Amino acid sequence: MTNFHPDLDLITEYTAGSLPLTQSACVSLHISHCRRCQGIAGQLSDLGASLFEALEPAPVGDAQLNAVLARLDEEVPLSYARTSKDTSNTPAILQRLMRGDFSDLSWKNIGSTLRISYLQAGDPQHELAIYHFNAGGRIPEHTHRGSEMTLILQGGFSDAHGSYHKGDFLVRRQGDVHAPTALQSEDCICLVVLDAPLKFIDWKFRWMNPFLKLRTV
Numbered sequence: 485m486t487n488f489h490p491d492l493d494l495i496t497e498y499t500a501g502s503l504p505l506t507q508s509a510c511v512s513l514h515i516s517h518c519r520r521c522q523g524i525a526g527q528l529s530d531l532g533a534s535l536f537e538a539l540e541p542a543p544v545g546d547a548q549l550n551a552v553l554a555r556l557d558e559e560v561p562l563s564y565a566r567t568s569k570d571t572s573n574t575p576a577i578l579q580r581l582m583r584g585d586f587s588d589l590s591w592k593n594i595g596s597t598l599r600i601s602y603l604q605a606g607d608p609q610h611e612l613a614i615y616h617f618n619a620g621g622r623i624p625e626h627t628h629r630g631s632e633m634t635l636i637l638q639g640g641f642s643d644a645h646g647s648y649h650k651g652d653f654l655v656r657r658q659g660d661v662h663a664p665t666a667l668q669s670e671d672c673i674c675l676v677v678l679d680a681p682l683k684f685i686d687w688k689f690r691w692m693n694p695f696l697k698l699r700t701v
């Protein structure tokens with residue numbers, strides 16, 4: 485049962501196509517598994533379409549037309565095989581991760597409880613990564629220099645604000661402080677989008693900061 489969802493602003497931006505690639509992928513993956521948010525996104529799309537239809541046609545200048553035509557020559561982005569029954573817009577690699585297939589990811593150990601796999605997303609402003617923390621493992625208290633978007637793919641974790649489970653979608657903002665602890669029952673795996681590195685508060689863990697530089701690839 486999903487209890488935490490993207491807020492209306494975020495779903496609106498997602499539906500309008502104005503989110504950066506990595507954040508859009510994270511929201512898309514939540515929505516593809518959440519009936520509630522599918523309903524909201526559907527209504528917003530219908531609303532957008534009817535507003536669009538009501539617009540008066542406007543002439544397009546040569547510069548704009550040339551910019552669109554020039555995109556035909558752009559390199560085709562990387563693609564992953566999609567199963568025939570998958571009709572969503574979510575990237576196939578993320579659908580695979582949501583099903584729990586983490587088999588070919590390469591991991592970097594950060595301390596004894598956390599390992600991270602960085603995904604190549606082609607978004608220069610955001611880091612997209614899979615975090616795996618062991619059952620019962622705790623990430624030391626840290627603050628955020630920017631925003632952090634988290635989608636739980638497996639297991640769950642808790643912090644001072646609540647307890648979160650598979651499918652839950654969370655946003656932490658600049659200055660938020662927390663120390664997530666994975667639930668005891670199973671390992672916790674999350675998809676995380678960052679626009680700035682984390683910062684650990686306790687001096688004992690400051691050594692971890694260099695490992696958590698933003699990796700945008």
Ligand SMILES: [Zn+2]
Pocket residue numbers: 486488489490514515518519520521522
């Ligand atoms: Zn939702």
